[in-house]
Amino acid sequence: MSYEIVHEGAFAMLKVQMNPGETIKAEMGAMVSMSSSVDIKGTVDGGLLRGLGRMLSGEKFFFQELRASRGPAEVLLAPASIGDVQAVELDGTYSLLVQKDGFLACTEGIEVSTKMQNLMKGLFSGEGFFIVEISGRGTVFLSSYGAIYPIYVAPGEERIIDNAHLVAWPDYMDYKIEKASKGWLSSVTSGEALVCRFRGEGTVLIQSRNPGSFGQWIKSFIPDSK
Template sequence: MKSEILYPGAFPMVRVELAEGEHIKAESGAMVACSPTIDIESKMEGGFLGALSRKFLTGEKFFFQTLRASRGAGEVLLAPTVPGEIIVMELDGVSEYMVQKDGFLAGAAGVVIDSQMQSMSRGLLGGEGFFILKMSGKGMLALNSFGAIHKIELKPGQEYIVDNSHLVAWSTTTTYNIEKATSGWVASFTSGEGFVCRFRGPGVVYIQSRNPGSFGAWVRQFIPVSQ
């Protein structure tokens, strides 16, 4: 399986080459185009209950689509819904990543997707909800963001502060606490940041350069109100 990011920047696509018999799973609706040798199946990853819990708990789609090169080698073009970058990483079987609910684009057959419950404080204040996706296993994993993706590398014990709505993915060797952005409650919210996550290494944190929630609020003011 080979993958390549086309048109890097705001409107990228990822091209995945599949050998005969190989398959990948992708977010439902992510497929843009594919070779005629590719079959598209819809699959409830993790069984019915797993899919149900993913749908209701993380807000992810109920079905993932499986793209299978059943009739010979071929390629697939995948793209996310929102404008923003795509990154492709290789899971090695040991590294695990937590991914916020809209961050998953596609993964190789060996990538395991779980929804996992967060602690109360992270769930309430982290802005990711109580359930997030946990990616483990082995193989290619494509994530997408809203805006550009920035990688923050943390050495053991090194700390970094991230606005909670800018999170895309973070390795499970990191740990984080939710904090007020400033020392005072009022200033915390008037500064526009509210809560932030204080990450502590080692590990990697991927953040997105735009905040989908704020963008939504900004767009809303231009939408004509129908009577």
């Protein structure tokens, strides 16, 4: 199997070349185009409980499973949002924690499940009490709103990131939710009420745009109905 990310940036799309018998798993509704040699079906992947867990994290209950059943095949996949696509290689030594709507597709050998956050993170992270956890060996393809940008946090350093701009981070990194400023008034009036403080060595993937802010911007053009 080989892949290429085309139109990187705001309107990225994933092109996958599959050998006979190979399978790729994708978010429900992600298929744009596929060869006639591909069979596609919906799958819960992991059973009912895992499917319900994904729903609680904001993801879909079902996945698409695309298999090159009758010879070599090409598949085009795209996320629902206007944004980027990035591949991350997992070697089985750690899990990747991913924000809502951040999962696009993965190769065989990858498991997509959910992880429960503690009370503080669940209430204030913007992701709820359940977050997507991706593990195993293989390639996972992430999607974002806007471009994806990596931020490396060196050993002993800390980095503050607006929680609405998070895409993914390794599970061995420590993070906590806190006010952007020392006082609540300063935090609220700055427009940055809550942020995530990351520490420990690792790379955090962020998105260049805030989906919530975009929604508010669109809403400002909609006249009030009376």
